[in-house]
Amino acid sequence: MVSSVLDFFLEIIKIGIGYTTVFLLASLGDIYAEKSGIPNLSLEGVMGMGAFLGFYFALIFQNSYMGLLGGILAGAVMGVALSYLVIDLAINQVLAGLSMWLVGMGLSDFLYTLSFSHYPYLVTAPKLPTYFVSSNLIVSVLLNHTLVDYAAFLSVPLLWFFLFKTKYGLMIIAVGEDPKAADAVGTNVRMVRYATLIFSSTMGGIAGSLIALTVGLYQVGMIAGRGWISIGIANFSGFNPAYGLLASLLFGVISALGPSFMVIGYKIPYEFLNMTPFLALIIAVMIVAKKAIFPASHGQPYKRE
Amino acid sequence: MDWKGCSRMTKTINFDESTLFTNFVVYLFAFIIAIGTGAIIIFAIMKINPFSAISLIFSFGLFNAFGLKATFQYMIPLALISLGLALCYKAKYFNIGADGQLIFGTIFSMQVIFSLEKTTHSPLAIPLILLSGMVGGAFYSLIPATLKAKFNISEILTTLMLNFVAIYFMTWLVDINGPWKDPTAAELESYPIPSYYYLENPAILLSIVIIAIIIVYLIDTRTILGFQIKVVGSSQKAAEYSGINRTKVYILLSIISGALAGLAGSINLLTTSHILSSDYDSVYLGYLSIFTTWLAALNPLFVIMSSLLMGVMISGGYFMASISGVSQLFVYVFEGLMFISLITFKELSGTLRRLLKYG
Numbered sequence: 091m092v093s094s095v096l097d098f099f100l101e102i103i104k105i106g107i108g109y110t111t112v113f114l115l116a117s118l119g120d121i122y123a124e125k126s127g128i129p130n131l132s133l134e135g136v137m138g139m140g141a142f143l144g145f146y147f148a149l150i151f152q153n154s155y156m157g158l159l160g161g162i163l164a165g166a167v168m169g170v171a172l173s174y175l176v177i178d179l180a181i182n183q184v185l186a187g188l189s190m191w192l193v194g195m196g197l198s199d200f201l202y203t204l205s206f207s208h209y210p211y212l213v214t215a216p217k218l219p220t221y222f223v224s225s226n227l228i229v230s231v232l233l234n235h236t237l238v239d240y241a242a243f244l245s246v247p248l249l250w251f252f253l254f255k256t257k258y259g260l261m262i263i264a265v266g267e268d269p270k271a272a273d274a275v276g277t278n279v280r281m282v283r284y285a286t287l288i289f290s291s292t293m294g295g296i297a298g299s300l301i302a303l304t305v306g307l308y309q310v311g312m313i314a315g316r317g318w319i320s321i322g323i324a325n326f327s328g329f330n331p332a333y334g335l336l337a338s339l340l341f342g343v344i345s346a347l348g349p350s351f352m353v354i355g356y357k358i359p360y361e362f363l364n365m366t367p368f369l370a371l372i373i374a375v376m377i378v379a380k381k382a383i384f385p386a387s388h389g390q391p392y393k394r395e
Numbered sequence: 396m397d398w399k400g401c402s403r404m405t406k407t408i409n410f411d412e413s414t415l416f417t418n419f420v421v422y423l424f425a426f427i428i429a430i431g432t433g434a435i436i437i438f439a440i441m442k443i444n445p446f447s448a449i450s451l452i453f454s455f456g457l458f459n460a461f462g463l464k465a466t467f468q469y470m471i472p473l474a475l476i477s478l479g480l481a482l483c484y485k486a487k488y489f490n491i492g493a494d495g496q497l498i499f500g501t502i503f504s505m506q507v508i509f510s511l512e513k514t515t516h517s518p519l520a521i522p523l524i525l526l527s528g529m530v531g532g533a534f535y536s537l538i539p540a541t542l543k544a545k546f547n548i549s550e551i552l553t554t555l556m557l558n559f560v561a562i563y564f565m566t567w568l569v570d571i572n573g574p575w576k577d578p579t580a581a582e583l584e585s586y587p588i589p590s591y592y593y594l595e596n597p598a599i600l601l602s603i604v605i606i607a608i609i610i611v612y613l614i615d616t617r618t619i620l621g622f623q624i625k626v627v628g629s630s631q632k633a634a635e636y637s638g639i640n641r642t643k644v645y646i647l648l649s650i651i652s653g654a655l656a657g658l659a660g661s662i663n664l665l666t667t668s669h670i671l672s673s674d675y676d677s678v679y680l681g682y683l684s685i686f687t688t689w690l691a692a693l694n695p696l697f698v699i700m701s702s703l704l705m706g707v708m709i710s711g712g713y714f715m716a717s718i719s720g721v722s723q724l725f726v727y728v729f730e731g732l733m734f735i736s737l738i739t740f741k742e743l744s745g746t747l748r749r750l751l752k753y754g
Contacts, residue, residue, distance in 0.1 A: 131551065181738050184489055184551065185689070189734040192682060196727025203724055310724075315559045322552050361567035368556040372542070375553075379546035 094354050100231045101350040102343060107235055108304055109316075110342030111242045112297045116320035117338060118242075118249055119293025121329045125253065126286040127266040127387040131187025132172050134317030135194020136291045137298030139164040142198035144299025145308040146205075148215035157215065157303045158238065158296060165295020168194060169288035177283050180391035191317075199310045206308075217306040238300055243335070250331040262286055266385030269392035279392055294320075315368065319345075322371040326378055329385075337374070344370050421740045422690070428740075429733035436728070452711030465710035466703070468667045469680070471600050472497070472659035474702035476684035478611045479652025481693045485615070486624040488648055492539060492554025493656045493681030495561035496532040500657025501664050502565060503531025505575070505671055508588050516591055524592065525603075525661050532657020533650045535561065540649030544642035558681070566673045575671060585671035594665035603662070604699065607655060611695040620647060656681065679727070683709070686730045689737060705730070 116133055123130040130136075140161035148157030168190060175186040206213045222233040253259040264272040265282045273279050294317065301316070302308050323341055327333035348363030434445030455462040476493045483490040507527040511520055539553035568575045568585065575585035594600070615621040623644050627634045634641055659680070664671070687705045691697035712726040 175735070175739065179739060185738045186735075188489075188491065188551075188685065189731060189738060192686070192734060193728065193731030196724060196729075196731050200724035200728050315555070318552065318555050322556070325549070325552070359567050359570065359572065361563040361570065365560050365563045368559045372548075372553055372556050375548050376542065376546050379548050 098350055098354050100227065101353045102346045104231050105349050106339075106342040106346035107239055108342075109345040110338045111235075111239045112300055112316055113320050113323055113338040113341050113345075114242050114246070114335060115293045115297040115300070116317060117323040117327065117334050118245065118331055119290030119297075120321050120324040121327065121331055121334055122249070122253070122262065122286045123290035124324060124388065125266045125329050125385060126262045126283050127269065127385050127390065127392075128176055128183055128283060128287055129187065129321070129389065130172070130287060130290045130294070131184060131321065132168060132190030132194060132291070133294045133321055134313055134315070135191035135198075136165050136168045136294035137194075137301065137313045137317045138198035139168055139194045140295030140298025141302040141312055142202055142308060143295075145202075145215050145302040148303055148306075149213065152216060154216045154218045154303050154306075157218075157299055161295040161297075161299025162292055163295070164298070165292040166288055168295070169291025172291060173284045173287040176391065177280055177287070180393055183389055183391070195313075202308050202310060212307060214306045215303070215308075218300070218303045236300075236304070238296070246331050246335045253331060263385070266387055269387050273392075273394065279394075283392075319367055319371055322375055326371075326374045328378065328381075328383065340374075341367055341370065422692075422737070425733065425737040425740045428736040429729065432732050432736070433725075433729045448715060452715055453707060455714040456707030456711035462710050462714060465713070466706040467597060467600075468663075468706075469709045470699075470702045470706035471604055471666070472663050472680050473684050473687050473705050474604050474698050475607055475655045475659040475662070476652075476681060477688040477691060477698045477702060478607055478695055479655035480684060480688040481691065481695055481698060482611060482615065482621075482624060483648050483652050484628075484688060485693050486628040486644060486648055488540075488543075488627075488645055489551050490536070490539070490554050490649065490652055491551060491681070491685055492536065492557050493652070493659075493684055494679065495554070495558040495681070496535045496653045496656035497660035497663070497681055498561040498565050499535035500528035500532035500660030501671060502568065503534075503657065504528040504661035504664055505585065505588070508592060509575075509586075512589060516589075521592060521594060521665070524665065525658060528657040528661025528664075529654035530657070532655070532660065533653040536649040536653025536656070537646065540645045544645050565671065569671055569673050577670075583673040587670045588664065592665060593669065594662065600662065600666065603658075607658075608695050608699065611651075611655075614651070615695055620644070624648065683727075683730060686734045689734065 116137065120130050120133060143160035143164040144157040145160075147160030147163075148154045151157075172186060172190050175181045175190070176183045218236040218238060220234045220236055222230070222235075224230040224233065251259075253262065261272065261277050261282055264275075265277060265279050269279045272282075297316075297320070298313065301312060319341060323334060323337045327337045345367045347366060348360055351358055351363055352360060430449065434449065456466045457463060476497065480490060480493060504524045504527050507524050511523070535557065538557060539548075539550045542548045542553050543550045566583070567573050569583045570576060571583070573583075577584050577586045615624075623634070623639045626637060626639055627641055627644050631641075634644075663680075683705055684702075687698065687701040690701035690704070708726050708729065715725075
């Protein structure tokens with residue numbers, strides 16, 4: 091009994107850190123985008139494209155780090171497209187985000203079935219390697235993760251510092267609060283928004299490629315709402331990278347409950363466990379709803395007169 | 396607020412007044428661009444002649460008996476969902492949870508069918524089943540609307556989260572140990588519904604859609620609610636100043652759109668699927684209907700045409716998939732591309748109108 095409880099918690103940590111990294115990367119990107127005044131609603135589609143291109147690159151180069159590059163590439167391209175739509179053409183940000191989501195979701199699954207569905211076996215790509223293999227179970231669960239996991243956790247203080255303590259971070263916040271005033275003091279609003287939106291989509295692309303590369307394969311409908319959960323986490327964190335880490339950890343653990351229960355063979359229908367992150371997210375957003383502070387220009391396009 | 400006040404306010408609020416002609420040109424451009432991009436993709440990736448592919452899709456979807464039947468089966472639910480969404484999007488209430496509402500409509504109908512089976516078969520059964528579907532959809536749609544009204548939570552997030560919850564719930568119902576799993580079926584499926592509940596008369600289905608279109612059109616143009624929807628959609632401030640109760644508008648909108656999505660699910664159950672399955676073919680009808688709604692320019696009267704186009708593309712896409720090994724997921728790519736070109740041209744229609752005017 092004791093060992094099974096221990097197994098259960100170790101399993102939660104092991105699986106949960108994988109989920110946390112994905113949520114963390116995507117939500118950190120979205121925090122930056124929302125701070126500059128534009129919600130990145132295309133994140134789910136961007137992650138799908140990141141997953142597909144990450145898988146594809148890892149497969150053809152037989153190197154999982156090239157897969158990450160594929161994720162970055164997919165995210166950046168989607169980010170440029172979305173930025174052009176919402177910043178230069180000033181299209182309704184919700185509609186543009188939703189349309190990019192539909193394109194990304196459809197295109198990634200379509201390209202996968204087109205290229206790989208006629209194979210008689212499951213096509214696998216190299217997985218991201220882990221380096222800290224240890225004979226001690228607890229040490230190995232805590233430390234044996236990919237370099238991306240480490241980088242994601244280490245990026246939190248950096249991104250927090252950049253956003254709140256540097257000139258450029260304050261420029262982002264100023265653009266989000268009052269683009270007109272920011273423009274008046276010489277900030278290039280268009281450039282700032284382009285930068286944050288491309289950054290957020292790139293982070294989404296990395297997060298998506300991570301989903302595919304940790305298991306080394308791609309499945310149709312693989313993202314399964316994790317992009318939307320990341321957007322919710324960004325809202326829940328009040329657009330603060332530090333709280334974003336805590337929220338990602340929370341949702342990482344909640345999402346790991348399902349697989350962990352399955353590992354120890356506990357009989358709860360897995361569908362209910364898979365539901366919990368989505369229900370928990372609604373409750374979480376509900377808790378912070380009363381004091382949620384959105385940037386003042388949130389959702390509004392800015393055009394110079 | 397009395398009607399005089401309404402008409403005075405209509406003059407002060409700037410509604411979207413693009414003419415039919417510019418709209419037509421905008422849609423034509425969007426369609427050509429989307430078809431063009433789609434054709435290039437078909438040609439580049441699949442190495443088949445794009446024109447023959449497109450003509451194949453349309454000739455199968457429209458002029459083949461099997462294809463036309465399939466088109467019709469997709470068109471009816473798409474049109475019903477889009478009608479509700481058109482009202483929602485007019486109020487800038489971005490309900491993207493039609494899939495979840497459709498699934499809950501189906502589940503409610505199924506529950507009613509299973510409890511009716513024990514009693515005698517009566518002619519009132521089918522209306523009762525459809526009504527229960529509407530109740531199911533409306534119930535599921537009320538959750539995000541309440542959250543929006545009470546806590547001001549973005550309905551985009553909540554409706555989407557609830558889609559996933561609904562899909563998992565449905566999967567549980569038909570899973571190995573689920574309550575509705577048919578033990579004799581190899582797949583994860585529920586018991587089939589009895590054949591005397593099948594609803595396959597196209598005239599009845601079409602008249603249901605037409606009645607729904609008329610009702611939604613009347614709500615849109617002839618009632619206080621329709622006016623309030625437009626005010627809420629055009630400006631939150633205007634709504635506040637004129638004393639419109641936004642909570643009430645959101646709740647009513649969610650009931651209407653949820654009921655229509657639930658009706659679509661229940662019709663889909665009675666006409667096409669006849670079972671509840673974890674591999675539910677119509678799960679993405681809700682996502683597709685986001686697009687058909689915008690393609691219809693949020694006008695209830697055009698919904699039937701945009702749904703027809705989408706239905707042709709889905710059924711033709713499946714046909715093409717079966718003969719050429721190309722994935723039917725192409726429809727989703729095409730829909731997304733068309734959505735992007737549509738909203739882009741819509742935004743640029745001001746420029747376009749000026750160009751058309753001054754040559």
